[in-house]
Amino acid sequence: MILLIGAGPMAVHYANVLKGLKKEFRVVGRSLQSAETFEKATGVTPSVGGLESFLKGCDEVIEHAIVAVSVEQLEEATRQLLMHGVTRILVEKPGGLTLASIHSLQALATERNANVFIAYNRRFLSSVLLAKDMIADDGGVTSFIFELTEWSDSIAKIHKAEGVKENWFFANTSHVTDLAFYLGGLPEELSCYVAGKLDWHSRASRFFGAGKTNCGALFSYSGDWDAPGRWAVEVMTSKRRYIFKPMEKLQVQNRNSVAVDYCEVDDSLDQQYKPGLFLQVKHFLDEDFSAMCSLQEHLASSTMYARIANYDC
Incomplete structure (x- = not known):
């Protein structure tokens, strides 16, 4: 069943x-x-x-x-x-x-x-699947950056059970970090800086840092929950820059060019169903777990997320 x-x-x-x-x-x-x-x-x-x-x-x-x-x-x-x-x-x-x-x-x-x-259904977005193949053809990720800004005014107005907003990084923002580290590797070195607070998130409201992953890629991140912004991930290889902004769409900038173009991708499943969900469920039921986030992997990643979000204080 x-x-x-x-x-x-x-x-x-x-x-x-x-x-x-x-x-x-x-x-x-x-x-x-x-x-x-x-x-x-x-x-x-x-x-x-x-x-x-x-x-x-x-x-x-x-x-x-x-x-x-x-x-x-x-x-x-x-x-x-x-x-x-x-x-x-x-x-x-x-x-x-x-x-x-x-x-x-x-x-x-x-x-x-x-x-x-x-x-983490964004691993199965058509844009991400295409980028994964292209990145592999390029020889792998050399560096990446990501923005994890949340719209604090909107979140303040929604009703959530006790504890959910105080742990919002785990509950919601981790969508960004999971995609970034899925593409670029899990951090081996990580320096984190935080400041500020919000009425609904007391431990920090500004998040900045940098590090190096187990794939050798350098990365940096930023997020200011008390300022304008949005979710975004940008991944660099020796040949191209892959831009997920919004995260459901893939834009590419080639080396020695300032042009940034959207990639054509068959996103029919992402249009018909919640983006990424169809292939995620299919992989799960087919027991093809290669691209899925195991609970063990999630625990290792969450240890890093706790540092980024100031949850380990």
């Missing part, structure tokens, strides 16, 4: 992908209201009452589980699945709201001999 946990907007995106893949699946949600909204959007009727209740009455083997609940519930839902014996789990980022919770979840996954993956 393929089990989808959650009946909110993100779960709707997953259900559409599973239907597109022509997969049979079951959905479990908590409230009748969210179940009715989900059914109207997808035509699929979820079980209600929550995951714990569902698992107590479940006799079928759950071969694959996708966890698409609210951020603050991700860790607990994944724990319940692991304790039930599920060994292939795709969970929305960040898996856990703190470095300690991610570490604890990884320890349990190892104990239960389970494969748990964090759903």
Whole structure:
């Protein structure tokens, strides 16, 4: 059985992908209201009452589980699945709201001999897949830069459960860092500088730093959550500069040229479904995990994210 946990907007995106893949699946949600909204959007009727209740009455083997609940519930839902014996789990980022919770979840996954993956769908954008091939043809990444600015005024107005905004770098901004380090390698050397604070994010509001990855690439980053900006990643090789700004689109600047041009790419799947989600789910169900972010990798990366975000203070 393929089990989808959650009946909110993100779960709707997953259900559409599973239907597109022509997969049979079951959905479990908590409230009748969210179940009715989900059914109207997808035509699929979820079980209600929550995951714990569902698992107590479940006799079928759950071969694959996708966890698409609210951020603050991700860790607990994944724990319940692991304790039930599920060994292939795709969970929305960040898996856990703190470095300690991610570490604890990884320890349990190892104990239960389970494969748990964090759903960084931008790895599977058509623009990223094309860039990966082109970068390899160029001989690899030599350097990269990325911007991780968040729109603090907008975030201040949205309602989130306690702790989510204080750990916003894990909960949301890690989309940028994951893509940057997926393309350029994991940091071996890292210098971080932070300053400022916000009402909803007390440990820092400005983030700057630089380092060197295990691929030999040099990098720098910046993010000022109290100033204008946007997410962006730029990757350099000896032949070209690859620009993801916005991150769903690929622009290329060739050596000895000032021209920056959009690359033509077949993004039909990214147009039909939430960008990157179709191929991510297909890889997960086909058990082709080569491009996926394992929980073990996520823990190593999150150790770096904690330094960047000033969460290890």
